[in-house]
Amino acid sequence: MLQYGIGILKNGGSAMDAVEAAIRAVEDNPMDSGVGLGGTPNLLGVPQMDASIMDGKTMRTGAVAALEGYRNAISVAKKVLEVSPHVLIVGPGAALFAKIMGFEESDLLTDRSRRVYRSFLEDTFADLDDTYNRDYYLEHVKNSRLREWYAKLEEAHQGTVNVMAMDDSGDICSGVSTSGTALKFPGRVGDSPIIGAGNYCDNGIGAAACTGRGELAIRRSTARTIISYMENGMSVREACVQAMRDIHSLGETGGMNCIAFDKDGNTMSAATRRESIHYYMDADSEKPDERKGVWVKT
């Protein structure tokens, strides 16, 4: 979907408009199960979206979390940045804000995501029949302790989208959008809408964004820390590697991935438990270039 953003950059558009356009295309794609339409729902079967966008020139940001009923969370986040005095709005308040700003409500469930949810219920609750309601699921989770429960689901997909861009004027923007961890506890907020955890940029230094088990990036302020490492003289590669080592040192389950670039446009990605790749496209590219990052092992 990067080409949607590149089209904007080619026409002299801003990095922020390019990032928004590329992420909207991902959000609108029903086949992407980790973002926007078709995103995997939470434990109660409700898709809840998190997104954030940051402007590296002014350090202004906007974010939404646990947003229900709106497809383009990234655009609502951008509106929070542009129009509201706040930077992060969550839950029904976020939906109220989206409504006031004229966004169109839509059903984010697809046949596919309904099937995923249904098969999760059937796999998890052996004695499931139609008489059980949502409180039953929550009660079940509570009884088997939330942590153990989650460990079982831990490998369930995470499919956050990160897009970051630099425009003609050298302005940087980074954007993140996600439906969060599949079957998350209702109201769970990961790193995506948390500025400094899943998303950070600064024109003078570069940009960084994360995907993976967001709980870990929140504890380490990972995106902000990558920028800080670069500010202190590390290369973009060294900064990404050090940030992934910081994640390992927490000694927790779950993986983390980051992508970053510096103000000269050098790009890098890193991951804690798999090969890392990222995609690069500039105004002269015909198609995205797959680039290899670093697998940072323990």
Next chain:
Amino acid sequence: MVKPFLIGTRNASPHLHVGVETLRNRGSAMDAVEAAVSSIEESPESGNVGVGGSPNILGITQLDASIMDGRTLRTGAVGAVSKYANAISIARKVMEESPHVLLVGDGAHRFAKAMGFKEWDLSTERTQTIFDAVRRDAFGDLPDDFRGKEYYVEYARNQRLHEWYKRLSDDQQGTTNVVGMDADGNICVGVSTSGTSLKFPGRLGDSPIIGAGNYCDNRFGGVAVTGRGELTIRLLSARMIVKYMEDGLGLEGSVTKAFKEVHALNEFGGIQCIAVDREGNTISGSTRAESTYWYMDVDLDGPEERPGIWVKAD
């Protein structure tokens, strides 16, 4: 060895002794911070915290809180909680019992219910009086066809949210911060608030955002922040003060550098913080006034008011 102590903001000072008692009984920094903050939350006189906390633009009190353990870097936080007073304890349960670190809104309520917390009505006569007064002041005479929620939505749309917020919300913050260190040198930071008065429903400030309003790491220090949270979210001020301590800038130098960054944003609104380093030295800072904080250790009979620093723009 450091004498176990707590430091806190003005609204925390009448409650610090509750946490210090926990420290005297060899309780952990986390137990002490939770005890002090809970006492503040349950006191209707504390202003913008817990029961009696300031309402949002729809007249509903929504609480945010976070707690962080400097030894393990584990954290828990909740946002937009309107049915429970003990936000800091729910945040701690998120840390201890859930696989997540931040739960908001209705999901946080479901979690609190599952964990057996008692529901509270957060509104008091005082919050209603304040809300009515501010509402009259901000909206003038309410029209006869006043339609509640729709009215505010319409108002926000017409007036542009920025102007509305700037007029109503400057200087109304009253977040509580408590930072503690125990006999083992463990640091814990707790933050609890009802957020900015008349905020947009669901607005989160820096209090539940780890790195923005709250951060600690035993190896370097701990920081809690109050003020216009929108600014510290953008800068990750608490995280950066701890990072600057790691970089060797010292307690005062770290607060000064982070607060210069707040000034450099050139936005309205001020920021204050309280902080400790790993040796147990303490400080407070403010971007726009003389700053003080309250200190109490296990040998003191009551909290001591101590001067902090005023970090001015260059």
